[in-house]
Structures are given as structure tokens and as C-alpha cells.
Amino acid sequence: MTMNDPNRPASGYAPEHSPRMQWAELAPDVFKAMVRLEAASRKGLDPILAELVKIRSSQLNHCAFCLDMHTKDALAAGESIERIVQLSVWEESRHFYTEKEIAAIELTEAVTVLTDGFVPDDVYERAAKHFDEAELAQLIAAITVINAWNRFAVSTRMVPGHYAPGDRKH
Secondary structure, three states, rough: OOOOOOOOOOOOOOOOOOOOOOOHHHHHHHHHHHHHHHHHHHOOOHHHHHHHHHHHHHHHHOOHHHHOOOOOOHOOOOOOOHHHHHHHHHHHHHHHHHHHHHHHHHHHHHHHHOOOOOOOHHHHHHHHHHOHHHHHEEEEEEHHHHHHHHHHHHOOOOOOOOOOOOOOOO
């Protein structure tokens, strides 16, 4: 059952918040450029891996809208509920992921958080062992793009729960 499921009981749930603005309508050229950037960043990446990266970044950025979208897209692409649920605690659940996926998740965290102001060399080197240079460039692009989407969605309070796979907002 999803938020927009007509079979979902309406009573007992908190009311949905309103978005602050419809930023895509107010800045259509930026939105269109982001959509093109998103499409370009996905090229050459495994779709499941790309969704894991988007989910992890969205978790770190507290982006409910993007979490809703990318967990649904991951499920539609064949990802398991178990691996999606464990992603927020992947360090204790490493056995759910391949070494390549772990390297991508670590890089996602380093690029997303940037607490030290840089991506640590050891994190970058682990990713470089699993991705050739072109793939690594695409991975960094995908991480950067989802972070941008997260920031648009969080700052404008986009409302989660209405997305269906294939109904791309980005």
C-alpha cells in the first residue's frame, strides 16, 4: 500500500505537508538541465547500483521525496526489500552487498557528507579498485546529481508518497 493508494485508510495518519514552492515550474530551465544531467550521469552504471547510491545519499540528506522515488525505482528494477532496508546500516550488514557496491556506498557517503572538506584517499582508492576510470567518473557524477536533487527537494519540501516507478520527476 502506498500513500496515494485509494485503498489506504485516510484516518489515523498525520496530514501531508505542503511544498514550499513548485521549484520545477518556477525554474523550468534549471529543472530541464537537471533532468538532462541526471540522464547523462546514469550512463554506463548498473541500474541497481545507481539506485543504491541514490537511496544512500537521500538517507544521509534526509530527503523523503527522493527516498520514496528511489526505493520504488530500486524495487521496480529488481532490488530486494531486505537490501534496501539494510542500506542505512550497511556497515553492520556488509554481507548483503558486493565489495563493489560497498566501495560505491562508501564513496557516496564521502562525497555526500564532506565533513572533512575532502574525499579521503582510502575511500577513493577502494572505489578505483572496483570501477575503471570512466565508470568512476560516472559514479561521481551520479552521486553529485542525486545530492543536487536532494537539496532541491529538501529546501522546497517536496512531498513524498505520490511517485510511481516510471513517473520520473527526475
